[in-house]
Amino acid sequence: MKRPATDLAGLLAALDPQAGMAQRHLWLIDLLNWVRGARDSVPGATARVQLFLEAVEARPDVQPRLQAWWAILMESVDITTLLADFGFAKDTAVLSEAAERLRNQLLPHSPETIDASELFVLALPSAFDAKWLGALDETLLNRLAALLMPQSPQGASRWQHALLDAITYCAGQILSTGFAPGLRLRMSASAREAQPFHALIRDVESLRTEVLHALRTPDRLQEAAQRLRERLEACRAAAATVYTHFEDNGISVDLVFRLRQLRARILRVRELLECLLSPQPAATAARLLAHLVEVGQERRSLRALLASNSSLLAAKVAERSAETGEHYITRTAAEYRSMVKKAAGGGAVMAVTTLVKFGLYALALSAFWGGFWAGVNYAASFVLVQLLHFTVATKQPAMTAPAMAAKLKELASGEAIESFVDEVTHLVRSQVAAVLGNVLVVSPLVLGLALLMAWAKGSPAISADEAGHVLESLHLLGPSLLFAAFTGVLLFASSIIAGWTENWFVLHRLDSAVHYNPRITARLGQERAARWARFLRENLSGFAANISLGFMLGLVPAFAGFFGLGLDVRHVTLSSGQLGAATAALGWNTFHQSAFWWALATIPLLGALNVSVSFYLAFRLALRAHNVSGVDRSRIYAAMRRRLRKAPLSFFVPERRAA
Numbered sequence: 001m002k003r004p005a006t007d008l009a010g011l012l013a014a015l016d017p018q019a020g021m022a023q024r025h026l027w028l029i030d031l032l033n034w035v036r037g038a039r040d041s042v043p044g045a046t047a048r049v050q051l052f053l054e055a056v057e058a059r060p061d062v063q064p065r066l067q068a069w070w071a072i073l074m075e076s077v078d079i080t081t082l083l084a085d086f087g088f089a090k091d092t093a094v095l096s097e098a099a100e101r102l103r104n105q106l107l108p109h110s111p112e113t114i115d116a117s118e119l120f121v122l123a124l125p126s127a128f129d130a131k132w133l134g135a136l137d138e139t140l141l142n143r144l145a146a147l148l149m150p151q152s153p154q155g156a157s158r159w160q161h162a163l164l165d166a167i168t169y170c171a172g173q174i175l176s177t178g179f180a181p182g183l184r185l186r187m188s189a190s191a192r193e194a195q196p197f198h199a200l201i202r203d204v205e206s207l208r209t210e211v212l213h214a215l216r217t218p219d220r221l222q223e224a225a226q227r228l229r230e231r232l233e234a235c236r237a238a239a240a241t242v243y244t245h246f247e248d249n250g251i252s253v254d255l256v257f258r259l260r261q262l263r264a265r266i267l268r269v270r271e272l273l274e275c276l277l278s279p280q281p282a283a284t285a286a287r288l289l290a291h292l293v294e295v296g297q298e299r300r301s302l303r304a305l306l307a308s309n310s311s312l313l314a315a316k317v318a319e320r321s322a323e324t325g326e327h328y329i330t331r332t333a334a335e336y337r338s339m340v341k342k343a344a345g346g347g348a349v350m351a352v353t354t355l356v357k358f359g360l361y362a363l364a365l366s367a368f369w370g371g372f373w374a375g376v377n378y379a380a381s382f383v384l385v386q387l388l389h390f391t392v393a394t395k396q397p398a399m400t401a402p403a404m405a406a407k408l409k410e411l412a413s414g415e416a417i418e419s420f421v422d423e424v425t426h427l428v429r430s431q432v433a434a435v436l437g438n439v440l441v442v443s444p445l446v447l448g449l450a451l452l453m454a455w456a457k458g459s460p461a462i463s464a465d466e467a468g469h470v471l472e473s474l475h476l477l478g479p480s481l482l483f484a485a486f487t488g489v490l491l492f493a494s495s496i497i498a499g500w501t502e503n504w505f506v507l508h509r510l511d512s513a514v515h516y517n518p519r520i521t522a523r524l525g526q527e528r529a530a531r532w533a534r535f536l537r538e539n540l541s542g543f544a545a546n547i548s549l550g551f552m553l554g555l556v557p558a559f560a561g562f563f564g565l566g567l568d569v570r571h572v573t574l575s576s577g578q579l580g581a582a583t584a585a586l587g588w589n590t591f592h593q594s595a596f597w598w599a600l601a602t603i604p605l606l607g608a609l610n611v612s613v614s615f616y617l618a619f620r621l622a623l624r625a626h627n628v629s630g631v632d633r634s635r636i637y638a639a640m641r642r643r644l645r646k647a648p649l650s651f652f653v654p655e656r657r658a659a
Contacts, residue, residue, distance in 0.1 A: 008034065008055055017068035021076060022112035024069060025119055029111065032123050036132065045132035046140070053143050063147065070148045074158060082116035083166035083272060083288075087295035088173075088261055097257070101302045121296055130293035133286050141282035159285070163276045164208050170269045171204045177262045178235060182255055188241035196234035203228045211276065225277055232266050239263065250507030329423070330430045333654040339430055343437020345390035347573060350438065351445040353381040354577030355453075358462050367558045375554025378574075382546035386539065392573060393434030394491055394610040421639045428651045435607045438573040443580035450584030460585040467585035470578045474570075474599035483570040484606040488613025490552045490569065495618060498545035511537040572607035579603065 011031055017024070035048045056062050089097040109118050124133075177183065178197035207228050210221040239262050242255070271288055278284040298304050330336045356377050360370060385392055450461040460467075474480055505511065514520055515533035524532060553569050560567035579599055583590045590596045643650065 008052065012055060012059065012062050015062065015065050015069060017065055017072055020112075021114075022110070024073065024076075025111035025113075025122070027069075028073070028119075029123050032129075036126070036128055039126060039128040042128075042131045042135050045128075046135050046137075049132075049136065049144070050140060053140070053147060056147060057143075067148060067150065077114050077116045077119060079116045079162045080165045080169060082120050082292070083162060084169040084173075084268070086117045086120065086292055087268075087299045088265065089257070098302060098305055101300060101305060104300060105302070120292065124289070124293050124296070127294070127297050130290040130297075133290040133293065136286050138280055138283045141286055145282045159281065160211060160276060163272050164211060167269055167272050167276070168201075168204055168208070170265050170272070171200050174232075174235060174262060174265050174269070175200050177258055177265075178239065180258070182252075183239065183242055183258060183262075186242045186245040186249075186255070187238055188244065191238035191241045194234065194238065196231065196238045200231050200235060203231045207273075221277070225273060228273065229270065232269055236263060236266050249509070250503045250505075252507055329426050330433065330654070331426050336429065336433055336654045339391070339433045340437040342389065342391040343393055343434040344441045345388060346385045346392045346434075347438040347441030348445055349381055349385050349388070349390060350392065350573045351442045351449060351577055351580075353377055354442065354446050354574055354581060355449060355461065357574070357578075358466065358581060361462075361466065367561055368555075371555040371558030372551075373554070375551035377550070378553050379547045379550025382550050383543060386542045386546055391434055391437075393431060393438050393607070394487075394572060394614070417635055417639050420636060421643050424640060425643065425650045429653060431611050432652050435572065435611070439576045439603065439607070442573055443576040446577040446580035447584050450581050454584065462581055462585045464585055467582035467590075468595075470582040471593070471595040471599050473568075474575055474579060474602050475595060476598045476602045476605070479566075479568075480570050480575075480602050481605055481609060483568045484572070484609035485613045486567055487553070487569045487571055488610050489617065490549065490556065491610060491614035492617040494545045494549035494552065495614070496621075497548040498541045501544035502541040505536070505540050570606050570610075572603060572610050575606055576603055 011027070011034060014027060014030075016027075019027075031052075035052070036045050037048065056066055090100060109122055111119065111122055113119055175197050178200075184192065203224070207221075207224045210224045239259055242259060246252075246256075271291065275281065275284045275288055330339045357374060360373050360377065363370075365373065382392065453461040472478070511533045514536060515530050517529075521529045553571060557568045579596075582599075583596070586593075
């Protein structure tokens with residue numbers, strides 16, 4: 001069948017209430033397309049609505065057809081799904097909802113449907129629709145309502161029945177979510193004892209009774225509505241206590257998603273209740289439809305879903321990283337010296353790691369297995385550094401950034417800004433100390449070990465070709481700086497994995513399970529089980545960060561090579577060790593090669609990029625998580641510039657305090 005014309009005369013001529021379902025719905029879609037026009041003028045859209053009303057009112061032959069079309073539309077589609085369920089997830093899991101949104105974006109919708117929600121998306125698909133719907137004045141809306149339904153029904157109208165059904169449906173969903181064990185067991189004890197969800201359906205049925213029986217007095221109706229409002233507020237307050245549980249016991253993204261859905265359904269019931277009791281039903285209905293258009297826009301956004309439901313998890317990851325990061329910030333000369341010693345120990349471990357890496361090269365493994373065993377080498381070394389309480393400099397920034405961002409919440413005064421700048425200087429010189437401790441130990445130690453191995457076996461530890469490749473790969477004018485920045489991204493990713501793992505461990509109370517589970521205590525004994533529980537609680541985050549970073553450093557280049565991306569990693573400590581091994585293989589002639597000096601000049605830049613990129617990404621995450629993105633950063637930058645002018649050395653060495 002031919003689609004209706006897009007001009008008003010053609011639309012009125014094509015109006016046929018006896019047409020098939022799809023054609024009736026297509027007529028509505030075409031009418032609303034004509035109303036919105038080019039979507040550039042809200043007054044223009046409202047003027048076209050008035051023009052439509054005037055044209056229908058002037059055509060007695062069109063009015064019966066329009067009224068019959070409207071009656072059939074109201075009988076054939078289920079409006080309850082639009083009022084009660086539009087904008088809400090069909091499932092309680094974030095990943096399921098993400099898959100549903102992706103499907104809605106990729107697959108087209110059919111107008112041949114009895115689901116008012118599907119028809120609503122097709123008829124009002126843009127944010128502009130919310131604007132012109134909200135701009136319709138009450139007089140115009142009353143004229144439209146009178147035109148569509150000229151006779152006032154006796155008793156409750158079809159619209160009121162639909163609103164009551166939608167309220168009942170929403171209340172059932174609220175009750176189901178409130179009774180779910182995952183939420184109920186995490187509510188506060190007082191919220192569980194108050195049992196706010198138990199009487200919710202009773203209050204909804206009381207409201208229905210007052211609305212449907214016209215002989216009841218208005219006071220009884222208002223009392224029933226007020227009881228329902230108070231019950232909804234009690235349910236909302238009870239659900240909000242779950243967030244306190246999250247603060248102490250970890251966050252589940254799925255539970256956060258269900259809490260947001262619960263809160264949104266409570267708000268929807270309030271909106272439906274306002275429409276039900278409003279003395280201007282046409283105006284409130286238009287506002288509700290405008291709001292549903294906005295809900296539909298957000299409902300189709302995959303990015304909005306992931307951002308809104310991962311924000312609390314990001315906050316918890318940042319918080320846990322901040323707790324760890326405090327240990328990496330030195331504030332006194334003694335702490336500074338201690339950091340150098342720990343970094344020197346980490347450099348010594350990484351020296352052995354570097355030589356093992358060259359040994360793996362000699363095995364000539366395939367790309368995957370070479371990357372896998374390199375990852376095992378790195379991960380084992382990082383874990384050993386952790387267990388020996390040493391440090392590797394580049395792993396610190398992603399942990400220290402959240403600790404820094406937490407300070408930004410108190411920037412109301414000049415003293416707070418100076419205090420923050422003090423923390424910046426502490427952080428920078430802590431990083432300088434750690435990098436120097438790593439680099440100044442790993443390179444000479446690898447050089448010495450390589451010379452010792454060459455003396456013991458009578459040949460260099462690595463071949464001259466391998467040494468030449470090292471110098472070439474570290475050339476300042478090559479891609480090394482890009483690879484160093486990419487390595488900073490991997491360092492940041494490892495901190496996210498660490499925070500998520502610790503949150504998962506705490507959320508599922510695995511430390512308590514290890515401590516008290518009868519099967520575990522029977523095997524380990526109570527004292528050993530307690531020690532294991534405490535050990536895992538204190539070290540699991542570090543294990544997750546170290547193991548994930550090790551395997552990413554080893555495997556990401558292999559996978560990138562498979563896809564032809566040409567990405568590699570440049571870790572300042574490992575690169576320094578490789579330069580030491582190359583020097584041992586080439587001997588004194590190395591110092592006469594320009595390639596050596598180009599590679600040597602690259603080392604400090606590798607460290608700067610490793611540190612700065614991972615710190616920047618973690619700092620941005622922490623800013624969003626702590627909701628401090630609106631801080632006036634220009635004041636901070638000005639204070640930091642003043643500190644650089646007055647005391648530049650404070651960023652590199654601790655200040656001496658008078659005795």
